[in-house]
Amino acid sequence: MQTTTMTKTVSNGVNTEALIGARGAFEQMPEAAAFTFRSTCEWMEGTHSSNAINGYFGLGQDHERKQTYRIESDHPEVFAAADRAPTPPEIVLAALASCLSGGVAAVAQHRGIQLNQMRAMVEGDMDVRGILGMDPDVRNGFSAIRVRFEIDADATEDEIAALVAQSQKRSAVFDILTNPTNVHVTVA
Structure with a gap:
């Protein structure tokens, strides 16, 4: 009797091989695992502000992202604000x-x-x-x-x-x- 084993391919969009590889690298160089993430918040007016997220430190050096990401925040009208975010x-x-x-x-x-x-x-x-x-x-x-x-x-x-x-x-x-x-x- 012959047994056939089928391997199921899964695609959730996560490169787990790279993540496992990073774990191995960090075991060899734990100092490379020290990251510092940054956000810069600019007040616009009232309770409205805009955060810019781009650079971070990791793997022993500073990095820039492909683009600057922005997250705005505000408060709702029930707090006498403009509710813009x-x-x-x-x-x-x-x-x-x-x-x-x-x-x-x-x-x-x-x-x-x-x-x-x-x-x-x-x-x-x-x-x-x-x-x-x-x-x-x-x-x-x-x-x-x-x-x-x-x-x-x-x-x-x-x-x-x-x-x-x-x-x-x-x-x-x-x-x-x-x-x-x-x-x-x-x-x-």
């Missing part, structure tokens, strides 16, 4: 969803799981009395964040749950939100 907290929620989704795609690619469709819905609860200085016992940021995935993949429910769990374990933005980070603010 999402609020900064909404941008944080978008960053979390993007980071987790990218991680799911990478892990799925590495594990040979084809993604057909994925959506992450993120909600964050905030009591704005903290931001407005009305109650010192109310924090300024989110009191809770919820992420709910809808994933259609050629995988079992357990395999999909494992993708999300591994993405969460390796997500930079999840780590930033769930662990204290030293933040230093200065005036030039």
